[in-house]
Amino acid sequence: MPRVAVIPEPNSAVEVREVAxxxxxxxxxxxxxxxxxxxxxxxxxxxxxxxxxxxxxxxxHVSVGRxxxxxxxxxxxxxxxxxxxxxxxxxxxxxxxxxxWYCLVAKASTRCPQRKVYGITYGxxxxxxxxxxxxxxxxxxxxxxxxxxxxxxxxxGGCALPTALHAVERGEVAIGxxxxxxxxxxxxxNAIILxxxxxxxxxxxxxxxxxxxxxxxxxxxxxxxxxxxxDEGERLEWILKRTNRRGADVTIEATGAPDAxxxxxxxxxxxxxxxxxxxxxxxxxxxxxxxxxxxxxHLDVRGCWGSDFxxxxxxxxIVSDPIRSAPWxxxxxxxxxxxxxxxxxxxxxxASRQVLKALIAPG
Ligand SMILES: [Zn+2]
Ligand SMILES: [Zn+2]
Numbered sequence: 001m002p003r004v005a006v007i008p009e010p011n012s013a014v015e016v017r018e019v020a021x022x023x024x025x026x027x028x029x030x031x032x033x034x035x036x037x038x039x040x041x042x043x044x045x046x047x048x049x050x051x052x053x054x055x056x057x058x059x060x061h062v063s064v065g066r067x068x069x070x071x072x073x074x075x076x077x078x079x080x081x082x083x084x085x086x087x088x089x090x091x092x093x094x095x096x097x098x099x100x101w102y103c104l105v106a107k108a109s110t111r112c113p114q115r116k117v118y119g120i121t122y123g124x125x126x127x128x129x130x131x132x133x134x135x136x137x138x139x140x141x142x143x144x145x146x147x148x149x150x151x152x153x154x155x156x157g158g159c160a161l162p163t164a165l166h167a168v169e170r171g172e173v174a175i176g177x178x179x180x181x182x183x184x185x186x187x188x189x190n191a192i193i194l195x196x197x198x199x200x201x202x203x204x205x206x207x208x209x210x211x212x213x214x215x216x217x218x219x220x221x222x223x224x225x226x227x228x229x230x231d232e233g234e235r236l237e238w239i240l241k242r243t244n245r246r247g248a249d250v251t252i253e254a255t256g257a258p259d260a261x262x263x264x265x266x267x268x269x270x271x272x273x274x275x276x277x278x279x280x281x282x283x284x285x286x287x288x289x290x291x292x293x294x295x296x297x298h299l300d301v302r303g304c305w306g307s308d309f310x311x312x313x314x315x316x317x318i319v320s321d322p323i324r325s326a327p328w329x330x331x332x333x334x335x336x337x338x339x340x341x342x343x344x345x346x347x348x349x350x351a352s353r354q355v356l357k358a359l360i361a362p363g
Contacts, residue, residue, distance in 0.1 A: 003362070004058045005132035005343040006124060010048020014132075014343040022127050022137045024071035029138040031088070032068040035151050036060035036119075036131025037158045038338070038346040038358040040185060040256065044281040045120065046347055051282075054123030060131025060360060061092035061119035062159040064151040068135065076146055077313065089154060091143040091312045092118045110166075110306035117306075132343055134362050143309050149320040155359055156331035157190055161315040162307035164190030164254075167277040168198055169311070170304045171250040175199035180239060180248035181221070182264055183255035183278055184212035186357055189219060191252045191277075193327040196220045197318075200250075204242060206235055207255075208353075215334055215356055219327045232263055239267045247272060254278040258286035265293045265301065272297075277304040337361045 001018040008015060024030065042059045044050055067074070067086050074082040082088060097103055097114040109115075116122050118136070122129035128137040138144060147154055164187050173179055179195040181188045184207025192203045202222040207213055213224040225238050239247055247269035253260050255278040264274045265288060288294065294301065319325045334356040338346040346358040 002128060002133060002135040003340055004124070004128065004130065004134075005340045005360070006056045006058055007046050009055045011046070014046070014347070016341050016343075019124070019128065021135070024069065024137075025140055027072035027074065027140045028142075029067050029071070029074050029082075029144070030069040031063070031065045031090075031136040031138055033060075033063055033065040033131055033133055033136055033362050034087075035065075035155045036063035036133075036360040036362075037155060038343070038350050038360060039159050040350065041120065041159070041280060043347055043351045049281045050120070052121055054121070054125060056124040057119075058124055058128070058130025058132055059119045060133070061117055062089070062155075063131030063136060064089045064147055064154055065136070074138075074144060076144060077309075080146070082144060082146060087147045087151070088144050089147050089316065090118075090138060090145065091309050092120070092159070093306065093308065094118060094122070094139060094142055096308070109308050132340060132360050132362070134340075143312070145313060145316050147316065147320065149325060152332050152335060153325055153328050154316065154319050156328040156335060156357065157315060157319055158186065158357060160186035160190045161319065162311035163187050163277060163304075164194050165311045165315050166307045167191055167252050167254070167275045167304045168194045170277075170302045171195075171252055171273050171275040173198040173200050173250050176201045177249040178243050179203045180251040180264075180267055181205045181207075181216075182251065182253045182260050182267075183207050184216050184224075185254065185256075185353070187277060188252070188254040189215055189331070189356070191254060192216055192221050193219050195250075195252070197324070204239065204248065206238075212353065212356060215331070218330055232266075235263065236267060243269065246270070249273070250275070252277060256281070256283060258283050261286050262288035262293060265297065265299055268297070268299060270297045270299075272299060274299060274301045275304050276301065331357070335359055
């Protein structure tokens with residue numbers, strides 16, 4: 001019987017349970033999980049801070065494993081048939097309808113009201129739909145991608161990879177730009193790598209703690225500043241000094257702290273771009289001066305919600321490339337592995353920022 005690690009209800013400890021093996025519908029599959037992950041979102045899921053989440057919940061939204069059983073046919077986006085034994089990953093977003101107003105008119109499929117997310121808005125009652133488990137049930141129409149790299153390289157990016165890819169795309173990072181990344185968690189680290197790939201001249205990073213800032217430098221940040229040992233004025237001065245006193249061309253906020261949003265605006269040059277990607281859960285309000293921080297600065301401030309198949313697909317291609325994957329290979333040394341029955345410890349270590357990336361290895 002498959003084992004799952006379950007959050008029974010908000011603010012209760014994770015429990016390991018045994019559940020029945022699912023009946024496979026036509027054109028669905030069972031995935032044997034090799035690696036799943038514990039990200040900041042999972043910490044908030046355990047604290048019940050995300051709306052629309054059905055408990056009991058098996059978290060783990062980005063995972064990799066081998067196809068154990070297929071019923072019917074499973075095709076990838078290129079029309080190639082997948083076989084039992086293949087190593088794959090899959091887009092955690094399911095059922096984006098391509099029929100609603102958001103999908104078709106706004107062309108903003110990450111705001112589609114029909115979409116469901118494995119490990120977040122699919123609960124245990126929806127089946128084996130989370131990665132903190134021996135097996136995941138890949139429902140019909142799940143977007144599956146064959147993985148041609150080792151699972152650790154892919155999971156070094158994990159869910160942060162498509163999120164950060166979407167963020168640098170929203171920021172329209174251009175060749176020669178100076179990019180400022182606020183935060184030094186997984187999304188921030190991936191944003192540093194991808195901003196450089198898009199042609200940024202340099203990337204500056206403000207975050208904490210120091211071991212995460214060291215990782216930021218290792219993947220290419222040319223300057224780092226610990227926000228805990230500086231106040232807002234000192235941070236601004238640090239940025240201005242490095243940008244001919246103008247501010248960053250593009251700032252990507254990936255912190256989770258509401259205050260950082262106004263700071264992102266202040267640290268950006270006039271007529272620059274700001275992308276807000278670090279407020280995935282509701283941490284409350286922040287205030288800013290609409291005249292000084294926004295209107296007069298002629299700023300372009302953009303929210304960035306979730307990711308779609310294009311971000312996921314392109315992320316997988318990049319980490320599967322022998323040369324382009326180099327930054328994620330470096331990150332493999334900062335991966336920490338936990339078994340299913342160690343999920344509570346993993347959550348604690350992620351919440352306290354002791355580890356950069358926690359992986360669940362059920363096997
Ligand atoms: Zn995540
Ligand atoms: Zn839709």
